[in-house]
Amino acid sequence: MTSGEKSDAEIVCLVDDDLSVLKSIQRLLASDGLSVRGFNKPKEFLAHVQTHSVPVVILDIWMEEMSGLELQAQLSRLSPGTRVIIITGCDDPAAKLTALQHGVVAFFTKPFDDDQFLTAVRGALAIHPMNERAR
């Protein structure tokens, strides 16, 4: 699902251990003309972020291998510039609070409104320093 022609700065990353959800979000982003790279396993994404620049990542919270919040905590050390959008299957206020405290740009409870979600993703992409610099 990666787009070879685009630079890393234009590619949105997505981590969700639910394959079906992962695919559907990838398609949604693609349908809006966004480039997306999906990861089924958090650890694969962690490996990817060490070698690539990631402007925006969309993280699911409840994953068996590693929670999205835990992943965010590691990411903030590995790639502090990456903007994080959280999507979750459970409306858990505690989790939301934790996420916001750690500087996520958006928090969505599944299922979410497609326009709001896409606007948030585009917004996150636009404010990324790499993209700001490119402009």
Next chain:
Amino acid sequence: MSERDKIDKKSDERQEIADPSREEQLSLLQTITMEVAAASDLWSALDVVLRRVCEKTGWVLGQAWMPNQDGTVLDCGPVCFCSGEDGLTKFRVASEGSHFRPGVGLPGRVWQLKRSAWIEDVTQDPNFPRTKAATKVGLKAAVGIPILSGDEVIAVIEFFLQESRATNERLVKVIAAVAAQLGLVMERKRAVEELSRTNEILQSILSSMGDAVIVADKQGNFLLFNPAAERMFGKGATQTASSEWSHQYGLYLSDKVTPFPADQLPLTRSIRGEEVNNVEVFVRHDKAPQGLWTRINGRPLRGPDGELSGGVIVCRDITEIKKEEFFLFDQSRVLEMIGANASLSEVLTSLVLLMEGQADGLRCSILLLNRDGKHVRHGAAPNLPEAYVKAVDGAPIGPRNGSCGTAMYLRKQVVVKDVMTDPLWADYRKLAEICGLRACWSTPILSPHGDVLGSFAMYREETRGPQPEELRLTQIATHIAGIAIDRQRAQETLREREARISLAAESADLAFWVIYPEQNTAWMSDKGRAIYGFDSQLPLNRDLICGRVHPDERAAVHAAFDRACASIGLFESEHRLVLPYGRTRWVIARGRCLHDEHGNLLELIGVTIDVSAQKQADLQLQIQREEMSHFNRVALMGEMTASVAHELNQPLTAIANNASAARRFLQRGNIDPVLLQQLLQDMVADSQRAGEVIRGIRALVQKDKNVARSMLNLNTVIADTLRLVSSDIVLRESVVITEMDHGLPQVEAVPVQIQQVLLNLIMNALDAVQACPPAKRRIIISTRSLNGASAEVTVRDFGTGLPKDRPDKVFDHFFSTKQTGMGMGLTIVRSIIETHGGKISAENAPDRGARFFFHLPAVRGDSKSQAA
């Protein structure tokens, strides 16, 4: 006049008479007929004939002959006519000494031929045995004429002349006519004699017979009233109108007080022309103040023309028969009292009064032998003074204890003719004197088994022993008393037994019953009657009892009874009773057959327990359990919020995103058909996935409508359950490790319920490990086969552990270590496991945390189980 002259003169006369004129003949006939008719008997009539014939004809001698008793010879009769010549008497003497056989001599000849015979000269006749005497007195001519009655010669008359003479037909005819007249008269006379003799016989019969005979004419005037009738009705025939007969003669209906209706009296009816058969009339008058019973038959009397002329009744005194009849009736009445369970004292009193009524001056008493066999108790003595009764009550029996005490002691009849002298009465003499008792005969009353039950005594105020009639009464009295006392004792025993059992049954809240199949009766304790809804007085039988059974189960209960009676001897049934007004009870009835020594079925005894309350409680409990179980599952759902939301949101999110993506691709018009195809397929798959999640939740949350068991592999159920709670496990930052035995035998169980068990255990474990740091939040679920006989599941956590003193306490109601817990979960878990025939227990693991393990029985490896 010289002898010759006389003869000559007579000869002239003779000549005259020998040829009498017709008128003379007629006059002779008339004279003779009149005189004969007036004669009182045959001899005087013959006397008239002999005399008149001789006088008119001048024949010198006339004699009569009659057949002897047996009709073999003719004897010379006592009457004769002699003309007065002395010589003739010699012939008479010769005749009197003669007896002629038929055909012998003149009389025999006439007798045999039945017609007159004429002999010109008897001295020349070869068949005249009296020739010698006749020659001596000079008799020559003779004529013999038969006197016939019908065809029978009743006499022969003969006349003699002292000269020879030829047959004079006319004379013979005259005499024959006279004889014929005589025969007729005699015949009539004989008939009258006969009649009067019959009358005499009748009279003598009537006057000596025991039955009363009364004859009355059409007007009701008595024609005959024999002596028995006078005795029976107190007086003889009176000139009383028939309407007054009942009053006059004291005639009553069988109630002894209502005067017999006049128009229904037997004599009145027979005068009316009716035949009267066996009408009983009670008669009482001053000569018979006690009254007597008569049985009367009556017949109408009719003249030769068939016209009604009166009536006759024959009355028989049936007082004795009636008395016996009444006696028998009264006996049966006493027996009926026994049958109707009248009190013993009532029965015995009636019996004593009955016996006393059979003879004048007789007093009787019945004493009972105490159960100790040593003392007597008062039974019945309605006509003995109270002082006597009191003195005897409680007295000991023995060899010298009055008539009764001795009779019971010796087991045989004791006759004391005089209590004043008999040594047996030494102790009671004074008492007897006060009471005016002089003789006392006592007979022991024996049970059918020969046990002495009491005694029956007869008392007299005069010194004497019993008469045969009194012995007969005694025999009857002891027999009946024996039945009464024996029965009463048997009932007492039965009542005592029933009372004892009843008491036990009552206190145990049981219905106790006995069914007597032979008599088609039944007994039931008061509690039983209350359970079955029977009035306390209602006589019961098996059909009535079975009639209370619910119609759906009645046939089965009847069959169980029949089976018990016929073969197995035991009865057991759980069924419903339908009481009046439609109330229903659940009962359990158990019974057993009792037999006599010959193996005959005597009774079926049993108990019935009312288990309605228990049933109700069971039902209530089941409902409660179901409610709780349901509540538990709903509560579990609440605890599994994360998992539920997550499980549902995942597919829904995917669907929504796919749909949005498709819409956008379409708007942009650059959609790849292959991509669209995949997208739509994924949407279908995700909606199915969402549907399954919902189904799973519904199955858990639904009330237990379908609790059908099916074959389960517990490993699969565990995996499914873990999937259900996976989000919560993640949310709680815990780890569940499974260690499955792949050789686990299958079990038969309700899937939802087993899932409920696992959910409870897992959620509890998740709660228990929350206190630990996330890295140590471990739960291990393992399975293993217990020798293939059962499948065991262990859920082990590394949490805080169970109460140290009693880990099993966690299964109790409302026990909870959790702040929010209801304390019901594990109770429900245990109930589910036990319902499935399994067992669950809990313990603290050696190092840390708790370990719950349950096992369920493995399905036996038969094909049926496999197929299921």
